[in-house]
Amino acid sequence: xxxxxxxxxxxxxLAGGQASRLGGADKASIELHxxxxxARSLDAVLDAAEVVVVGEQVPTERPVxxxxxxxxxxxxxxxLLTGRDQLLRRTGVLAVLAVDMPFLTSAxxxxxxxxxxxxxxxxxxxPDGRRQLAFVVETARLDQVRPGREEQHNAALHRLLAPLxxxxxxxxxxxxxxxxxxxxxxDLG
Numbered sequence: 001x002x003x004x005x006x007x008x009x010x011x012x013x014l015a016g017g018q019a020s021r022l023g024g025a026d027k028a029s030i031e032l033h034x035x036x037x038x039a040r041s042l043d044a045v046l047d048a049a050e051v052v053v054v055g056e057q058v059p060t061e062r063p064v065x066x067x068x069x070x071x072x073x074x075x076x077x078x079x080l081l082t083g084r085d086q087l088l089r090r091t092g093v094l095a096v097l098a099v100d101m102p103f104l105t106s107a108x109x110x111x112x113x114x115x116x117x118x119x120x121x122x123x124x125x126x127p128d129g130r131r132q133l134a135f136v137v138e139t140a141r142l143d144q145v146r147p148g149r150e151e152q153h154n155a156a157l158h159r160l161l162a163p164l165x166x167x168x169x170x171x172x173x174x175x176x177x178x179x180x181x182x183x184x185x186x187d188l189g
Contacts, residue, residue, distance in 0.1 A: 002116040010091045011045035012083035015055030015099035016069045027100050028058050037099050044104040052086045054079040077155035098133035103174040112136045120164040126176035
């Protein structure tokens with residue numbers, strides 16, 4: 001259960017994947033309004049004690065650790081758990097986000113953290129009620145529900161998170177929007 005006043009957290013940015021609907025383009029390096037999606041993601045977790053980016057190494061102004069998920073292209077669960085294993089600092093909370101959500105901000109993660117008090121975490125939901133790949137979770141609880149290595153490849157994130165008590169937090173504005181296709185990018189621009 002996340003305690004009130006807990007401010008120290010680590011972050012995992014999921015930037016792996018094949019981006020097949022983008023012709024294999026590196027999502028982290030795609031620019032929107034002159035800033036890369038990775039730079040925007042790092043801004044959203046600016047307050048993190050440590051950040052691990054799960055994906056190919058690309059230039060960034062912020063010190064982060066880059067790692068490739070194991071197995072490669074193993075999906076968000078494999079990426080999340082590979083990122084978790086690379087963290088050097090022990091913090092009580094993890095912030096997790098997909099690199100392709102350019103409208104997430106530090107205020108988003110503050111709202112999630114505040115809502116998570118007394119629960120295992122909190123997850124952002126879109127206007128349609130669907131859970132988004134932006135959440136905070138108590139590190140120890142994530143470790144408790146962690147599947148074995150052989151079960152991580154292409155595992156469904158919703159199954160990993162199902163046993164956790166996650167509060168759903170409605171997105172403000174475009175926070176829930178992501179970039180899966182070139183049309184998405186055009187529409188966001």
